Amino acid sequence: MTTTVPAPAPAPAPTPTAGPLGGDRRTDALEKDIMRFRTVSGPDLTTRNDAYLAWQLDRQQADLWPYFRHYETPALTTRATVVSDTGVVTDGPNFGGQDYLSLTSHPAVRDAAHQALRDYGPLTAGSPALGGATPISRALEAGLAEALRTEHVALFPTGWASGFGTIRALMHRRDHILLDKLSHDSLRQGAAASGATVEFFRHLDNDAVRRHLSGIRANDTKNAVLVVTEGVFSMDSDTPHLAELLGVCREFGAQLMVDVAHDFGAMGEHGGGQPEVHGILGEVDFVVGAFSKTFATTGGFLATPSASAREFVRMFGGPQTFSSAITPVQTAVALAALGVVTSPEGARRRAAVAAVATRLRAGLTARGLEVMGDVVCPVVPVLIGDTPTGRTASGLIARAGLVAHLVEQPAVASDAARFRMQAMADHTDDDVDTAIDILDTCIREARRTTAR
Missing domain, CATH: 3.90.1150.10 (Aspartate Aminotransferase, domain 1)
Known part of the structure; x- marks a missing residue:
């Protein structure tokens, strides 16, 4: 016979104490890295993070907590x-x-939002795969394709989903992914979820990419290699030499993905971002991006010259099937913002x-x-x-x-x-x-x- 002993009632969540912090608590609030709390153990998921909460409350009390305002x-x-x-x-x-071109208050953008709400309502019918598109969606895809000088575009509900979903769909366990070591979390998590072999190269170091690719191709010429970088790394305000990087990828039969979340629309003579600045607009295999920095709304996209890759991502990219599509208001706002961006x-x-x-x-x-x-x-x-x-x-x-x-x-x-x-x-x-x-x-x- 198995006897189950009831677990003790969980302790109440800690609350901040009155008065200034002192001693070790003040020191921890000031100095302790948040990642010290990232890996925890214990059987009760409702209480094992209490130490983290107590530390967070100490930081709030000490005026050292800048988040969730x-x-x-x-x-x-x-x-x-x-x-x-x-x-x-x-x-x-x-x-x-994040409103780089100050378009959230632009009259054309706001008028487009109001019109879409009146015409199509506040929500789509479902995921992109199941009736989530509207005529505005198709117009936005066409406009993005023209602006990025490519042929095929798929929309995503968020910018994060575009990077994650594209990598997760395209790459498989025998493939290889090379990421700049400062790549965005969405790109890292997409790579990890894909099951492919993942390696990181030194930030902006195209010679390191060449060495990695040479080593991979010395042992594997049958499977895909995806090199992943960003147009602008927002934490550091720097950019790779994209034309050179594209050449290295071509030399070894690898494909290049560039995340243009922070530069598309906001940089380049015509708003084409760093691919335009570096003279390779329309040549990158996969361009992913977000609307939330320059285009006055949330949402994201994949742009590619490959029809089959676009359709594969639309079918096997998780957010394309298992998440509601970008709303009519979002698509209308992004389309109106794109009209301003390219003018x-x-x-x-x-x-x-x-x-x-x-x-x-x-x-x-x-x-x-x-x-x-x-x-x-x-x-x-x-x-x-x-x-x-x-x-x-x-x-x-x-x-x-x-x-x-x-x-x-x-x-x-x-x-x-x-x-x-x-x-x-x-x-x-x-x-x-x-x-x-x-x-x-x-x-x-x-x-x-x-x-x-």
């Missing part, structure tokens, strides 16, 4: 009001939103956001702050380095009236914390100069505080 005002305006879970109100220049007005907006980013980079550099990257793009990363200084500065910046996001583990290494400033075309010189003043003052104060 909410906007009290429209999120994608150049000035905004943001409120933290502990009630800290930040009101001032907004460099935390003379789009060129003016790209010049405007480049000017904002250039002023921001120059002003921060003049103050002695380290601005990362070698390409002028809407993302301006400001390197802090150690995590304690970054966390301290983040709390000070929020109270000083600047909306800006700290990036720490797991997004970057523990000794590479940074603020990721995101420029918009409609930011004014005063917005930029105020942001520079606040960043400079608060980072200096944070360094003095953590050095004590």
Whole structure:
């Protein structure tokens, strides 16, 4: 006979205690890496993360927790009001939103959203495979194909799904995937889920790609190799030499995938992103991207010259079958935004956001702050380095009236914390100069505080 002993009732979740933190709890809130909590053990999934929650609450109490704030005002305006879970109100220049060409308030974009809502309603009939498309979907696919100089486009409900779903569908266990070691999480997880052999190459190092490909092809000429990179790596504001990388792929019979989430629409003479800048627009095997940075909505896409690859992804890419399709409002907004992006007005907006980013980079550099990257793009990363200084500065910046996001583990290494400033075309010189003043003052104060 088996006897089951009832488990003890779970302890109540920890709650923050009154008064300032002291001793080890203050030190852990300031210094401990979040990834220390990532792997836990224990039989009860409802309680085994209590230590993590207690640490998070300590960080909130100590004004060291910058996450899950909410906007009290429209999120994608150049000035905004943001409120933290502990009630800290930040009101001032907004460099935390992703609206690179400031299209979320564009009259044509808003009119398109209203018209689609009236014509087709707020939701699709199902997944892309099961009736989830509308005439707007087809028009958007055609417009993207023209803008990217390719023939076949598939839409996804999110940008994350486009990278994940494409890799997961195309690659199999005998295949090989080479990813830049700083590739986005969606690309990494798609590679892991595919079952293919996955290797990482040094960031932006085309010679390393060549060595990897040479080693693979010395032993396997029968299976596919996919090299994965990004047009702009947003955490570092840098870009690979794409034309050279494409040549290396061709030399070894490998295919190239480029994620253009941060550059398509916002960079290039006609908005073609880094593939256009590097002269290979229309030549990349697989281009994936997101609408959420430049096109005023959520959603994503795959663009490819291969009809069979597109159809295979549409059938076997999980989000194409097992997730609801991008909505009529989303597709209409993206299509209207694409119309602006590819027009003379789009060129003016790209010049405007480049000017904002250039002023921001120059002003921060003049103050002695380290601005990362070698390409002028809407993302301006400001390197802090150690995590304690970054966390301290983040709390000070929020109270000083600047909306800006700290990036720490797991997004970057523990000794590479940074603020990721995101420029918009409609930011004014005063917005930029105020942001520079606040960043400079608060980072200096944070360094003095953590050095004590």
